[in-house]
């Protein structure tokens with residue numbers, strides 16, 4: 409019994425040595441809801457990928473997402489969800505699908521995401537993209553996407569832009585801003601099932617969030633009404649793109665209360681040593 413308990417204490421100290429990220433790692437001018445309590449779920453990807461994230465591919469293709477740690481000057485590296493390559497066909501997402509069903513609720517479903525693209529290769533004449541998604545049907549993996557995209561198919565739009573659409577072909581609107589390799593961006597995408605409107609914007613991380621009047625796209629969905637489904641992250645169809653997702657937040661009725669940007673009180677390493685010693689001291693007194 410004594411040995412068993414001591415093993416438990418040591419195992420606990422190892423488990424807690426993992427580091428949640430700090431909002432400092434996200435730069436200046438955090439999005440407005442940081443510090444607020446919302447109905448939602450957030451992931452900084454510092455604790456691995458939970459089983460509530462599910463790969464949903466319309467054609468049963470392989471999952472291009474994996475966990476990675478970027479050595480970018482943050483204290484212990486930046487934990488990200490990394491997309492590499494492509495799926496080879498449209499409509500594929502990594503969706504947040506917990507046991508709590510927020511997919512069919514009325515009202516708005518919203519995703520806020522911090523993302524960077526680090527490489528684009530082998531795309532030929534295809535558009536290359538990835539990004540945020542809401543109201544994704546798990547049977548078809550089709551939903552409303554806010555893509556960070558490099559247009560190749562249309563010579564008039566051979567640029568690096570943000571685009572709202574349903575899948576890769578239904579082009580619902582483009583944001584004015586362009587993006588560059590290696591820079592971090594915030595993406596915000598909202599689908600309001602009550603009004604059937606989509607709102608989308610993207611801006612450079614470290615700068616103030618723009619108002620809806622300047623860079624926002626607002627439109628009624630393209631013949632699709634009453635969409636329901638799950639929120640998540642869009643995967644690329646053709647060519648190769650490497651992009652990193654540093655932070656993901658979904659807000660929807662039905663999800664539990666969370667404080668945005670509070671990743672839990674994981675003790676600092678020094679505190680952990682004291683806790684472990686305290687545990688051992690307790691054992692010795694038995």
Ligand SMILES: [Ca+2]
Nearest residue numbers: 452487488654
């Ligand atoms: Ca992260």
